Amino acid sequence: MGAYLRRRLAWLLPSFLGITLIVFLAVRLAPGDPALREGFDPSSGAPSAADLERFRSEHLLDRPLLVQYLHFLGPFDLSPRGQRWFGGSGEHPWSGLLALDLGTEFRRPHVHIAQELGRRLAVTAPLALCAGLFAFAIAIPLGAWSAVRRGHKRERGVALLLFTLHSIPGFWLALLLVLGFGASGLSWLPVLGLHSAGASELSGWEWTLDLVRHSILPVLALALGSLAYLARQVRGSMLEALAQEYVITARSKGLPERVVILRHALRNALLPTITLAVMILPALVGGSVIVETIFGIPGMGRYAYEALLERDYAVIQAVTALSAFVTLLALLFADVCYAWADPRIRHG
Amino acid sequence: MSALLEISGLCVSHARGTQRFLALEQVGFALEAGEVLAVVGESGSGKSTLLASIPRLFADPESRIEAGSIRLAGRELAGLPEDQLRALRGSSIGLVFQDAQAALNPVLRVGMQVTEGLSAHAADALALLARVGLPEPARAAAAYPHQLSGGMRQRALLALALARRPKLLLADEPTSALDPVLGREILALLCGAAEREGMGLVLVTHEIGLALRHAQRVAVMYAGRIVEIASAAELARQPRHPYSAALLAADPARTRRGERFAAIPGSAPAAGEHRSGCAFAPRCARARERCTRERPLLESGCACFFPLEVRP
Numbered sequence A: 001m002g003a004y005l006r007r008r009l010a011w012l013l014p015s016f017l018g019i020t021l022i023v024f025l026a027v028r029l030a031p032g033d034p035a036l037r038e039g040f041d042p043s044s045g046a047p048s049a050a051d052l053e054r055f056r057s058e059h060l061l062d063r064p065l066l067v068q069y070l071h072f073l074g075p076f077d078l079s080p081r082g083q084r085w086f087g088g089s090g091e092h093p094w095s096g097l098l099a100l101d102l103g104t105e106f107r108r109p110h111v112h113i114a115q116e117l118g119r120r121l122a123v124t125a126p127l128a129l130c131a132g133l134f135a136f137a138i139a140i141p142l143g144a145w146s147a148v149r150r151g152h153k154r155e156r157g158v159a160l161l162l163f164t165l166h167s168i169p170g171f172w173l174a175l176l177l178v179l180g181f182g183a184s185g186l187s188w189l190p191v192l193g194l195h196s197a198g199a200s201e202l203s204g205w206e207w208t209l210d211l212v213r214h215s216i217l218p219v220l221a222l223a224l225g226s227l228a229y230l231a232r233q234v235r236g237s238m239l240e241a242l243a244q245e246y247v248i249t250a251r252s253k254g255l256p257e258r259v260v261i262l263r264h265a266l267r268n269a270l271l272p273t274i275t276l277a278v279m280i281l282p283a284l285v286g287g288s289v290i291v292e293t294i295f296g297i298p299g300m301g302r303y304a305y306e307a308l309l310e311r312d313y314a315v316i317q318a319v320t321a322l323s324a325f326v327t328l329l330a331l332l333f334a335d336v337c338y339a340w341a342d343p344r345i346r347h348g
Numbered sequence B: 001m002s003a004l005l006e007i008s009g010l011c012v013s014h015a016r017g018t019q020r021f022l023a024l025e026q027v028g029f030a031l032e033a034g035e036v037l038a039v040v041g042e043s044g045s046g047k048s049t050l051l052a053s054i055p056r057l058f059a060d061p062e063s064r065i066e067a068g069s070i071r072l073a074g075r076e077l078a079g080l081p082e083d084q085l086r087a088l089r090g091s092s093i094g095l096v097f098q099d100a101q102a103a104l105n106p107v108l109r110v111g112m113q114v115t116e117g118l119s120a121h122a123a124d125a126l127a128l129l130a131r132v133g134l135p136e137p138a139r140a141a142a143a144y145p146h147q148l149s150g151g152m153r154q155r156a157l158l159a160l161a162l163a164r165r166p167k168l169l170l171a172d173e174p175t176s177a178l179d180p181v182l183g184r185e186i187l188a189l190l191c192g193a194a195e196r197e198g199m200g201l202v203l204v205t206h207e208i209g210l211a212l213r214h215a216q217r218v219a220v221m222y223a224g225r226i227v228e229i230a231s232a233a234e235l236a237r238q239p240r241h242p243y244s245a246a247l248l249a250a251d252p253a254r255t256r257r258g259e260r261f262a263a264i265p266g267s268a269p270a271a272g273e274h275r276s277g278c279a280f281a282p283r284c285a286r287a288r289e290r291c292t293r294e295r296p297l298l299e300s301g302c303a304c305f306f307p308l309e310v311r312p
């Protein structure tokens, strides 16, 4: 177990660097010029050639890709205002991921990305957490039930529904929810933002109720795809577990079928689900971009979306690096949990 | 007094795709308390299906008993509602599988698995494990299956099956996964327990030599039917069915030095293959025209039109 952990830890850094490199290149290879975005320096009207020049040099866009990447990685600031050793003015010697400094936005130079991300995460994280928990809470019993009732009429209906949910694109699902339950449909739930217009006037629990009502559809839109995916996975591993000989041994003791299913089959079937818990994390992050944009929620997903439109490399890189970092940590955590939960690895 | 286990006319079918085929046809035998009956036959002849049909614990929920009767101490099991049958599992019928690694749950401790479902006063894992000769029962009880050796796992599985002192013990190739020395130990344990406690034991094996050594009676199966059933001594002295004779001749342990080891030519029919007449006819040296036309039934212990002569 110790050796296993060390091996996993040793992989963490190369994986993280690999992901940041891919993100870095992808952002830069995409068409569009961050200097030409209209959001840039709105006070001075159309940017002059000199403005563009200054912008590019400030953000190293006129330097080779390798230099840009090293600047992004840190810990040395390689910009004109950066580390003296590399020809900078020495004003701001350290920056980049390794200096734990995400820098400022391209389009709003006074905004520190780390602070803005913190604000945005405070919105996104609870939504994603609710969506993830909801997905698991439904998917595990639903998947187990589907395996036990395999082939029955109702199970086939559920399987078709799950397949559909899993295969339709997230934005389409979100739009369907808006159309179905929003003002244009049944008009049951609000579909814009997380608070009503006058929410700050409301009393404590009314405010909470307002928040909950606003959160239902976004959480559903976030959760349904993952829920369908998870339920199908649980069904699969449950079917596999139910076909094992130890299940027959359990029955041969005269145990009630409920005990056979829950204690003997489900326990084994849930082991791989621990890893799946993490696999839905990227889906939730990606989903939040779509869901927050459609529901007008000022979270991290919406932040990433705006940054993409504005070609704000700094923000895009920061958001993806953070997502990658969290996902890698979660993967490691899941591996540890898995190893702990499976006695064959724990006492290997 | 009636026999402990009486099976007659048993037909069991398995599903394959949307088709069904009979894996057991007209199987019947009786077993007395304290008796060891071995069931031998090539792989695929239906031995496991036969064992599984008694407590109705098929690997595939689609498998089912089509006809026949299974009586345990006079009580009919075929057609018995599931909850009543469940009450008999473990308490009256114990089951031991070939591969203890697969038969034990990998994520539960051995002691817990052995005592699971027992009443509190009977749930003494250490005593149960000591009874099957496990040297360090306390350590074995606290271990997970993968932490035990193959022989210890098999003993643990045996302890599990014996925990409630069932009247009938069903063992499906309990030693095939072990090396011969360990296998003999386990078999001695199994047969010893059967004798001591007056249990009936059905011992499935594909090694006829092993069957002759450990069982009082032997049933030889071929293509889902019992083709010969006789006492071990009689069978060893003079097999009557050509297939039994071929099995004996093919047993490497019985081939005397210098003699040629006689493998049975051809191969067993595939599952569900349609056959008229005697299923063994394509491989039988004694087959005549009648054998392909008519099906021989089990009469006085042998299903063959032209059995080998009983030596005077």
Ligand SMILES: Nc1ncnc2c1ncn2[C@@H]1O[C@H](COP(=O)(O)OP(=O)(O)O)[C@@H](O)[C@H]1O
Pocket: B014, B015, B016, B023, B041, B042, B043, B044, B045, B046, B047, B048, B049, B050, B059, B060, B063, B270, B271, B272
């Ligand atoms: N669950 C099942 N579904 C379909 N066919 C099966 C199943 N189990 C066994 N069979 C078939 O039934 C026949 C008898 O199998 P089995 O009872 O396992 O024989 P044995 O134990 O003597 O090797 C074989 O042809 C096998 O392929």
Ligand code: SF4
Pocket: B241, B242, B243, B278, B279, B280, B281, B282, B284, B285, B286, B287, B288, B291, B296, B303, B304, B305, B306, B307
């Ligand atoms: S009935 Fe005929 S074919 Fe079948 S075993 Fe006897 S002699 Fe051989």
Ligand SMILES: [Mg+2]
Pocket: B044, B047, B048, B049, B172
């Ligand atoms: Mg078998």
